[in-house]
Amino acid sequence: MNVVWDFGGVLFRWDPAALIARTLPHRISAELNPQHWKEQFFLSYRGEWGEYDRGATTVDEMVPRIARRTGLTETEVRAVVDAVPDELQPIAGSVRLLSALRDRGHALHYLSNMPAPLADHLQRHHAFLAMFDSGVYSSHVRLTKPDRAIFAVAQHRFGGDPAATLFIDDHPENIEAARHHGWQARLFTGPEALAVELRALGLIG
Numbered sequence: 001m002n003v004v005w006d007f008g009g010v011l012f013r014w015d016p017a018a019l020i021a022r023t024l025p026h027r028i029s030a031e032l033n034p035q036h037w038k039e040q041f042f043l044s045y046r047g048e049w050g051e052y053d054r055g056a057t058t059v060d061e062m063v064p065r066i067a068r069r070t071g072l073t074e075t076e077v078r079a080v081v082d083a084v085p086d087e088l089q090p091i092a093g094s095v096r097l098l099s100a101l102r103d104r105g106h107a108l109h110y111l112s113n114m115p116a117p118l119a120d121h122l123q124r125h126h127a128f129l130a131m132f133d134s135g136v137y138s139s140h141v142r143l144t145k146p147d148r149a150i151f152a153v154a155q156h157r158f159g160g161d162p163a164a165t166l167f168i169d170d171h172p173e174n175i176e177a178a179r180h181h182g183w184q185a186r187l188f189t190g191p192e193a194l195a196v197e198l199r200a201l202g203l204i205g
Contacts, residue, residue: 001203002160003101004178005132006145006169007112007122010188011098012088016042023083024076040070041080045113045144053113055139085121093191095128100204102131109158110135111151111167113144134158145169146177155181166201168194 008014017034020027020041028034042049048065051057059081067074102108110132114122116139123129136154143150155162162182169175170188178185186197198204 001106002109002158002165003106003203004109004111004154004158004165004167004183005094005098006167006171006174006188007110007114008088009170010168011091011094011110012122013091014087016087019083019087020080023080024072027072027076037070041066041072041077050144052115053138054144055116055142059117084118088118088122090126090128091191094194097191097195097198097204098128098131101198104204106203107158107160108132109154110137111145111154111169112136113138115139145171146173148177148180151177151181151183155183166203 005011017038020037021034024037027037045053047069048057048062052059052062059078063074063077063081066072066077070077098108108131112119112135114137116137119137119139134157136150136157138144138150141150141153143153145151155165158165163184165183167175167178167183167185168188169178169185172187175185175187186194188194195204
């Protein structure tokens with residue numbers, strides 16, 4: 001079985017509302033709560049940050065655009081951007097499942113929307129990523145999930161039967177796109193629930 005992992009929110013912690021609350025506590029109020037700032041800052045990854053994920057813009061280009069749109073200062077926007085690497089901490093339970101799948105002989109791959117600087121950071125700082133056989137970062141191929149074209153790129157790179165490929169992601173639209181491509185897919189809600197599903201599929205003991 002090919003088992004394909006998303007990174008942010010699945011293998012690595014990703015809670016952008018909490019990240020902004022920690023980084024810009026002076027901006028938080030009853031009306032402008034962390035969820036408000038998350039939505040304004042990231043625009044569901046369809047705005048400037050989505051272009052950053054796609055490798056179509058740089059931090060220096062993105063920061064003033066987000067500042068103009070949100071009313072944050074450029075210093076504040078850059079502070080959030082600079083805090084992202086520390087936010088992306090491994091989820092211990094997910095790493096254990098990754099190792100269990102590897103021990104059972106399954107091929108491991110990743111398919112992640114990830115800007116190039118963050119992809120480089122993860123590769124440098126997390127030795128367990130060597131367990132992966134291959135992977136696709138959005139910024140390296142100039143495509144992002146849920147664009148179905150990125151699943152075609154990934155399938156070509158990973159090989160194998162699409163029906164024997166299991167995709168794990170925390171966004172329903174990405175799950176839908178993977179299933180459209182013929183992959184099996186499971187929506188990630190936490191490592192404990194994923195472990196139950198993997199055992200039910202006979203992928204781990």
